[in-house]
Amino acid sequence: MYEKDEIKVFISGRDSVCDECKEDLGCGAWITLIRDKGALCLSCADLEHLIFLPSGSAALTRRSRKYSKMSAIVLKWSRARRRYERQGLLVEEEALILAERECLADSEVRSRKKERAKERRLVIDRQYVKRFAQQIRKLYSHCPAQSDIRIAEHACLKYSGRVGRSARAKNFDEEAIKLAVIACIRHEHTSYVSLLAKGVDRWQAREKVKDEVQQILDKWK
Numbered sequence: 755m756y757e758k759d760e761i762k763v764f765i766s767g768r769d770s771v772c773d774e775c776k777e778d779l780g781c782g783a784w785i786t787l788i789r790d791k792g793a794l795c796l797s798c799a800d801l802e803h804l805i806f807l808p809s810g811s812a813a814l815t816r817r818s819r820k821y822s823k824m825s826a827i828v829l830k831w832s833r834a835r836r837r838y839e840r841q842g843l844l845v846e847e848e849a850l851i852l853a854e855r856e857c858l859a860d861s862e863v864r865s866r867k868k869e870r871a872k873e874r875r876l877v878i879d880r881q882y883v884k885r886f887a888q889q890i891r892k893l894y895s896h897c898p899a900q901s902d903i904r905i906a907e908h909a910c911l912k913y914s915g916r917v918g919r920s921a922r923a924k925n926f927d928e929e930a931i932k933l934a935v936i937a938c939i940r941h942e943h944t945s946y947v948s949l950l951a952k953g954v955d956r957w958q959a960r961e962k963v964k965d966e967v968q969q970i971l972d973k974w975k
C-alpha cells in the first residue's frame with residue numbers, strides 16, 4: 755500500500771481549523787497531521803505546490819512518485835467501510851509531466867509491438883495455409899483448382915476451432931486434412947447448408963449427405 759513514513763494528507767470529514775495559521779478550513783479540507791503541531795493546512799505544511807494525481811493508473815502513480823522529491827498520499831475516511839481509503843497522490847508537477855511522458859512512450863511501444871506481432875502472425879498463417887494447401891493437393895490431386903487454397907484458408911482460420919488449428923492439423927495429419935476437405939465438400943457441393951437452413955438437425959443433415967460427400971471425395975483423390 756504505502757510506506758509508513760510517507761506524508762499523508764487527509765480529506766477531513768468535519769469542520770477543521772489549521773493549528774498553525776488558525777484559518778477556518780471548513781468541511782472537506784485537505785489537512786496533514788504533523789507531530790507536535792497538530793492538523794495543518796497544505797499551505798502551512800509546505801505541500802501547496804504539489805498537484806493531485808487521482809488513483810487509477812498504477813504506472814503513472816509509481817513513476818510520478820519516483821520522480822517527485824516530495825509526495826504525499828491522499829486519504830479519505832469511508833464511513834461505509836470504516837477505514838481510510840486512498841484517493842491518490844500529491845506530487846510535483848515536473849515529476850508528473852515526466853511520468854506522463856514515459857507512460858505515453860510505453861503505450862506507443864506496446865502498440866507497435868502488437869502491430870509487429872500481428873504482421874508476423876499473418877506471415878506465419880500465409881505460410882501455413884500454403885503448406886496445408888499443398889498437402890491437400892497431394893492427397894486429393896483431382897480437387898478443383900483453387901479449392902485446395904480455399905479449404906486450407908477455411909481450415910486455418912484463427913481461433914475458429916476448426917480442424918485446421920488442431921494439433922493434428924498443425925502436423926498436416928492425413929485425417930485432419932480429410933476432415934477439412936469433407937467440411938468443404940459438404941458445404942459447397944451438397945445440399946447440406948440448405949438442409950440446415952430448413953431446420954434439419956446438423957447430425958441428420960450430415961447423415962443425409964454422407965454418401966454424396968464420399969463419392970466426391972473419391973473423385974478428388
Ligand SMILES: [Zn+2]
Nearest residue numbers: 772775795798
Ligand atoms: Zn494553515
